[in-house]
Amino acid sequence: MDVDHEQEGVDQLMPDDELVDELFEAVKASDVPAVVSWLKEFERRGRLSSINDVDGITGISPFVAAAAKEASPVSFLLVRLLAAKGAALPSATSPSRWLEMVQPWAIEIIEGEKQAHEAAEVEQLFKMRDSEVAAWCKARFGPEITPAPLVRDVEPLHIGFDRLRVASPAFVGPFTRSTSAISRPIELVLPPRSVRFSPVVEHQTVKSEEEQDQVFEEQPPSLGFIDLTLSRTPSPLLQIKEEDENVIDLTEFGDDDDVKQEVVRFNASAVRAHLRIANLPSSCTDSELRDVFSALPGFVDASIEKTRKGEVFGFVSLSSFAAAQHAFAVMHERYLRSEHALDPSLEPLQLRVYSADGQALEPDVGPIELIKQPYHLPAAQLRRRLYLGALRTDITGEEILNLVHTVAGVPVEVRVLKVARDESHAFA
Numbered sequence: 001m002d003v004d005h006e007q008e009g010v011d012q013l014m015p016d017d018e019l020v021d022e023l024f025e026a027v028k029a030s031d032v033p034a035v036v037s038w039l040k041e042f043e044r045r046g047r048l049s050s051i052n053d054v055d056g057i058t059g060i061s062p063f064v065a066a067a068a069k070e071a072s073p074v075s076f077l078l079v080r081l082l083a084a085k086g087a088a089l090p091s092a093t094s095p096s097r098w099l100e101m102v103q104p105w106a107i108e109i110i111e112g113e114k115q116a117h118e119a120a121e122v123e124q125l126f127k128m129r130d131s132e133v134a135a136w137c138k139a140r141f142g143p144e145i146t147p148a149p150l151v152r153d154v155e156p157l158h159i160g161f162d163r164l165r166v167a168s169p170a171f172v173g174p175f176t177r178s179t180s181a182i183s184r185p186i187e188l189v190l191p192p193r194s195v196r197f198s199p200v201v202e203h204q205t206v207k208s209e210e211e212q213d214q215v216f217e218e219q220p221p222s223l224g225f226i227d228l229t230l231s232r233t234p235s236p237l238l239q240i241k242e243e244d245e246n247v248i249d250l251t252e253f254g255d256d257d258d259v260k261q262e263v264v265r266f267n268a269s270a271v272r273a274h275l276r277i278a279n280l281p282s283s284c285t286d287s288e289l290r291d292v293f294s295a296l297p298g299f300v301d302a303s304i305e306k307t308r309k310g311e312v313f314g315f316v317s318l319s320s321f322a323a324a325q326h327a328f329a330v331m332h333e334r335y336l337r338s339e340h341a342l343d344p345s346l347e348p349l350q351l352r353v354y355s356a357d358g359q360a361l362e363p364d365v366g367p368i369e370l371i372k373q374p375y376h377l378p379a380a381q382l383r384r385r386l387y388l389g390a391l392r393t394d395i396t397g398e399e400i401l402n403l404v405h406t407v408a409g410v411p412v413e414v415r416v417l418k419v420a421r422d423e424s425h426a427f428a
Contacts, residue, residue, distance in 0.1 A: 019047060020062065024055040027062045030074050032081070033133040036125050039085050051087050060101075063087035067106035074141060077122075079109050084122045271300055271356050273324035277314030278350040280304070280336065289314050292336055298323025305421070315421070321361070324353045328363040358418075386412070391426040393419050 019042060026034035042048050054061050060068075066078040067089065089102060089110065125133055280289075289302040298319040305315050318324045333348040335341045353361045388400065397414040404412045419426045 019045075020050065020053045021056055023051075023062045024058070024060065024065055027065045027078055027082075030069070030078065032074060032077060032125075032137045033130055035078060035081055036128075036133050037130050039081060040126060043085065048086050051082070051085055052090075061087075061090070063089060064101060067103060067110075068101035069103070071103065071105045076105075076109060079106050080118055080122050081125065083110060084119070084126075271317045272320045273318045273356065273361075274354040274358075275314070275316040275318065275324060275327055276352040276354060277316065277331075278352075279347045280312050280314050280349070281340065281346060282312055284312065284314070284336065288336075289316070293327065293331075296323065296327050296330065298326070321353075321355075324361075325363050327351070328353055332363075387427070389425065389427045393423055393426050395426055 019038060023035065023038040023042070026038055039051075042051055052061050052063065055065075058065075063079070063082045066075065066082055069075040069078070125136065128136065275293075277289075284304060286303050289304060290299075293299050293302050293316050300317040300319055302314060302316045305313055307313065316327070318327065328351050331349055332351045335346065335348060340346045351363075353363045355361055386404070391400075395417075397417055400414050400417070401412060417426065
């Protein structure tokens with residue numbers, strides 16, 4: 001399948017105002033295949049009228065950036081490619097301060113007589129595929145193409161980059177749209193510099209264990225998704241230290257269940273883990289479940305829930321993963337009451353441990369081990385993950401697939417589709 005047609009749906013997701021920025025970066029890097037690719041994208045979208053817009057950072061149009069380069073075969077070709085699609089210099093009466101950057105050779109090409117073989121060469125490049133353009137440039141300009149730098153850098157942050165050696169196209173590989181979605185990968189070889197270490201520098205670079213723990217707590221690893229529901233908090237299992245000040249003692253509120261519910265609702269950040277309890281007696285109530293688990297450390301709240309099939313299960317919120325481990329060790333495969341062991345119709349309780357954001361956990365894995373084993377997803381997969389919230393509770397996976405495919409134009413896969421615990425919405 002043609003690579004160009006494969007990526008049309010992906011390129012369509014890029015806003016039109018970013019096309020000029022991408023074209024400017026390609027011109028500045030003297031990347032002829034990338035310039036041809038972005039010009040074809042302009043034409044495919046019908047946006048050639050905006051080809052003379054300026055870059056959002058430097059305020060320079062791609063055509064001025066090409067005309068400001070030193071004279072070279074690559075610079076000549078860049079100007080002819082842009083001019084073939086309608087690019088032009090700003091008018092002499094415009095307040096643009098970049099006109100003084102334009103070189104005399106560029107003005108001669110723009111205002112001089114057009115050569116037939118040069119026009120045919122440009123037209124041929126626009127008919128080629130991206131990989132064919134890259135091969136043509138390699139044969140025309142040689143394997144080592146050093147981009148012609150701007151005569152005068154505009155941004156101070158770019159000073160010196162024009163003197164860096166750029167890897168050859170052989171290192172970069174064939175040019176395709178899949179490799180130019182954002183920018184073309186290059187290898188920058190920095191000049192060697194000697195570094196002198198002093199006791200002061202060493203003192204500043206070596207951190208104590210307390211400082212390292214503080215930095216780790218301030219920047220916990222990302223789980224790869226954004227939780228937009230107010231009833232949940234990001235999983236705290238990646239933190240080593242437990243915050244005991246968040247533990248809520250509901251016994252001081254007496255038997256007033258309404259007051260307890262308000263305290264729990266306004267202290268949702270205290271919840272760090274959940275327990276799902278199966279095999280409860282059908283007659284079990286919220287207060288009975290609270291009476292049993294409130295004696296355990298770290299207890300926050302407990303309630304009786306029902307599945308869609310009418311099966312009863314318990315839902316217990318705890319203030320830490322350690323508290324969930326303790327509750328699991330005490331109550332798993334035990335009975336809610338001692339007299340229940342004599343009832344042959346009842347089975348021992350089955351407990352499952354979950355994080356605050358609904359992630360199933362193994363009770364025998366400690367928090368430190370969880371830190372060493374976070375989500376191991378490639379960066380490409382993390383960038384392509386999408387969270388959908390506030391969905392209908394009866395929505396199906398097929399509807400989500402059709403919705404995303406219609407709007408984004410790319411194939412997707414529904415990994416998770418769940419209904420909120422209060423059945424107010426669904427999320428995927």
